[in-house]
Amino acid sequence: MKTAAKAAATNAFSARSGSNRLKDKIFSLVVWGVSLVIVAIILGLLALILERGATHLSWDFITGLPSEIEEGGGIGPSLFNSFYMMILSLIVSIPFGMAAGIYLAEFAPDNKFIAFVRICVEGLASVPSLIFGLFGIALFVEMMGLGLTIIGGAVSLAFLNLPVLTRVTEEAIRAVSQEIKQASFSLGATHLQTIRKALIPSAISGIVTGISLVAGRAFGESAVIILTAGVTTSGVMWDFNLLSPGETLAVHLWYVQSEAIVPDAQLISQKAAAVLLIVVLAINFLFRIPLWVRERKLR
Known part of the structure; x- marks a missing residue:
């Protein structure tokens, strides 16, 4: 049995x-x-x-000035403004976003107030960009009286990306093995040295991924730019004046598709969309090259 x-x-x-x-x-x-x-x-x-x-696509289209009436206009100033405002926004958002994420991961006490702050950060990361555009209008256009400017649009983009960078940095730091942190402390390193020499290098892959995402978002954003930087350019290809109007490529694409009266508006929008897509893909690719090189060296 x-x-x-x-x-x-x-x-x-x-x-x-x-x-x-x-x-x-x-x-x-x-x-x-x-x-x-x-x-x-x-x-x-x-x-x-x-x-x-x-x-x-042609070089004349990429570097040429836009036209309001005649066909054959380019996207030069709009494309430059896209890069210019993306770089300015990253200069503001990366240091503050990383600092906030490191603080929440390593220094913030475990209490209800910090838990509430995390909920607020997560909520801001999912808020529609239009809300940040309205905040930019209230701050830069009305309160400071700057009007529709590049600096207003760039800082508004930084505000848009800060919550995302904060959460990405915090999660990347928390994902690092505690053994690495304890090993650094056992060798006599201070907390700051441990963060600089052990935690950030170990979490750099996740942090760079977050930076590439917000960089692509900043380059392709339109709602914030329309409300804070306008739908026109100064008409100069290389205009570094922070108080100039700052139409970007995404805004130019929307304007040509919906408002422009040029005969070749459809063709311009198709070419602008292709350029926008190529640049966003290139941004993500370029941000990952250092990570691939670093991984090959570690093997």
């Missing part, structure tokens, strides 16, 4: 194992199928945008 019971238990276990393996295979097939469909949709969208716009 013991032999029969043992055989029955073995058969039941084998049946359950076979059923679990079948379920695992079905689940894997479903996940792979959904992933392939999503990737195919994304690649199809990218191919459609690039096929319509990239094939018509």
